[in-house]
Amino acid sequence: DNSIVQKRSVSCRTAPNIALIKYWGKRNDELIIPENSSYSITLSEDDLCTHTTISMSPEYKCDTFYYENVKQKEIPKRMQHLLDEIRRRTSKRKLDNDHFSYLNWSVEIHSHNTFPSSSGLASSASAYSSIAIGLSTLFEDTEDGTITPTCSYLARIGSGSAIRSLYGGFVQWYHKDPALSECMYPAEQWPELRIVILVFNSKTKPISSTDAMKRTTQTSSLYKERLKTIDEKIEQLNLAIKKRDFENFSNIVMRDSNQFHAVCMDTYPPVMYLNDQSKHFIQLVHEYNNASKITKVAYTFDAGPNPFCFILQQHLDEFLDLIKYFYPAQTQHRFHDQIKTMKLNR
Numbered sequence: 001d002n003s004i005v006q007k008r009s010v011s012c013r014t015a016p017n018i019a020l021i022k023y024w025g026k027r028n029d030e031l032i033i034p035e036n037s038s039y040s041i042t043l044s045e046d047d048l049c050t051h052t053t054i055s056m057s058p059e060y061k062c063d064t065f066y067y068e069n070v071k072q073k074e075i076p077k078r079m080q081h082l083l084d085e086i087r088r089r090t091s092k093r094k095l096d097n098d099h100f101s102y103l104n105w106s107v108e109i110h111s112h113n114t115f116p117s118s119s120g121l122a123s124s125a126s127a128y129s130s131i132a133i134g135l136s137t138l139f140e141d142t143e144d145g146t147i148t149p150t151c152s153y154l155a156r157i158g159s160g161s162a163i164r165s166l167y168g169g170f171v172q173w174y175h176k177d178p179a180l181s182e183c184m185y186p187a188e189q190w191p192e193l194r195i196v197i198l199v200f201n202s203k204t205k206p207i208s209s210t211d212a213m214k215r216t217t218q219t220s221s222l223y224k225e226r227l228k229t230i231d232e233k234i235e236q237l238n239l240a241i242k243k244r245d246f247e248n249f250s251n252i253v254m255r256d257s258n259q260f261h262a263v264c265m266d267t268y269p270p271v272m273y274l275n276d277q278s279k280h281f282i283q284l285v286h287e288y289n290n291a292s293k294i295t296k297v298a299y300t301f302d303a304g305p306n307p308f309c310f311i312l313q314q315h316l317d318e319f320l321d322l323i324k325y326f327y328p329a330q331t332q333h334r335f336h337d338q339i340k341t342m343k344l345n346r
């Protein structure tokens with residue numbers, strides 16, 4: 001019946017993740033094969049996430065991308081790569097099946113973040129994991145929430161760290177099997193663990209992670225030493241999470257962050273993501289933990305100056321008082337009340 005407008009569409013959402021053991025460097029730039037395994041925490045989708053709606057219809061003239069309801073002039077290169085790849089895979093799989101006429105249909109991708117780009121959180125991981133789930137659900141006819149190998153592949157070629165946002169809780173991505181990321185523990189494993197994000201600078205970074213990590217692999221000798229330490233660290237971290245051992249957890253997480261930024265400094269020309277405020281904060285946390293005689297707070301910094309802090313619920317109020325005292329401007333930050341819990345959503 002010609003009067004019926006044909007349209008297929010799917011909606012999904014995924015949350016950003018915070019790396020506890022950082023992914024840095026690729027063995028293969030095109031396929032995004034990481035040099036090292038990495039380990040992260042996925043934030044709760046109830047607190048913040050990327051919503052994606054993808055629809056396809058023979059009525060659409062060409063592929064289009066809407067970001068925050070604004071139609072973009074063109075499809076970003078990596079997103080185009082995902083579209084090419086899912087069509088290539090689907091056409092191979094369904095060659096003789098004429099039900100798959102929709103392979104020729106154009107798509108509309110709508111992406112919306114519930115957190116501002118000024119939040120200090122990278123949105124590429126949640127954005128690409130969400131688009132990967134949407135595209136694979138649409139083209140592979142899978143049930144909602146199924147993570148297929150194609151889905152993992154799409155997330156990864158969108159942005160390496162996006163493969164970790166496909167799962168909730170504590171997630172590992174394996175360098176020996178780069179197609180694989182998995183939930184090691186659901187977020188419920190450690191209900192007392194809280195996250196606080198301070199935003200010292202919300203400007204975009206001076207050099208993209210993709211370019212910076214390439215420079216690191218080409219110039220840093222410290223980096224080669226770092227690679228030797230990763231597997232052991234991940235094993236210890238996994239054990240600390242299993243035992244809910246905050247002391248060891250913190251020790252491993254802070255040291256990995258510091259080592260990662262040391263490697264950035266050893267890159268030539270150097271890559272500097274930390275600013276004076278970040279360094280001051282690092283000192284403050286160590287002094288605070290020392291004075292407390294136990295480790296109450298841990299920090300980690302990604303490719304930017306903003307600290308992600310880990311703290312147990314029983315110490316949260318005291319820590320927030322400390323923040324209010326040293327960083328009065330930060331008390332305005334809406335995330336203080338929001339990024340407190342993490343949940344496993346699938």
Ligand code: 2P0
Nearest residue numbers: 019022023159160161209210302303
């Ligand atoms: C991470 N970062 O593990 C590390 C820590 C930044 C510092 O993954 O080139 O945007 O798209 O694979 O995923 C940032 O790298 O890089 C990142 P591509 P991506 O979260």
